[in-house]
Amino acid sequence: MIGVLSLQGAISEHAAVLNKIGVSNKAVLNQDDLKGLDGLIIPGGESTAIKKLMAYNHLFPAIKKLIQEGLPTFGTCAGMVLLSQPESFDMLKATVVRNGFGRQQQSFEEDLHFDALADPFHAVFIRAPYLTDVAADVNVLASIDDKAVAVSKGNVLATAFHPELTDDVRLHEYFVDHFVN
Numbered sequence: 001m002i003g004v005l006s007l008q009g010a011i012s013e014h015a016a017v018l019n020k021i022g023v024s025n026k027a028v029l030n031q032d033d034l035k036g037l038d039g040l041i042i043p044g045g046e047s048t049a050i051k052k053l054m055a056y057n058h059l060f061p062a063i064k065k066l067i068q069e070g071l072p073t074f075g076t077c078a079g080m081v082l083l084s085q086p087e088s089f090d091m092l093k094a095t096v097v098r099n100g101f102g103r104q105q106q107s108f109e110e111d112l113h114f115d116a117l118a119d120p121f122h123a124v125f126i127r128a129p130y131l132t133d134v135a136a137d138v139n140v141l142a143s144i145d146d147k148a149v150a151v152s153k154g155n156v157l158a159t160a161f162h163p164e165l166t167d168d169v170r171l172h173e174y175f176v177d178h179f180v181n
């Protein structure tokens, strides 16, 4: 059972991808919803809003503990921000640059190469972050110039873009196959 943190942002789109690939999932809105999860998706949206709502719903310390104890977690866009920030989940040692590619109007799409995928992944970037100064223990899976836009470390996978907004299910499959199962 994969939980989708359902406080703010692109929530239903992640659930739709999981449904499409036949992976059972449920919305995470409170601490009870965290019981028995095999994995967690932290969607894109607005990291400051998600952080405030996690605090308000008494979710922040509980989720942080689960992730730090090894719960497979996939963060997209704002989810990458939260996984990186030292004051948030502090799972990826790197400098996270929020809105690093500019504002809404500078949103863009780009085909990215992943070693693990046979063909490029068409990635949608919306007020996306990127990572720099990435620590040696963090795997950079895809980058644009010197900006890391997909990374993994241990139980954590993070992308600066929104894989749930295209028809391409391969990164969700990658998460389920390599991190959850």
Ligand code: GLN
Pocket (backbone or CB within 6 Å): 043, 044, 045, 046, 047, 048, 076, 077, 078, 079, 081, 098, 099, 126, 127, 128, 129
């Ligand atoms: N800019 C947002 C943030 O910093 C992320 C944008 C997104 O998730 N599409 O939280």
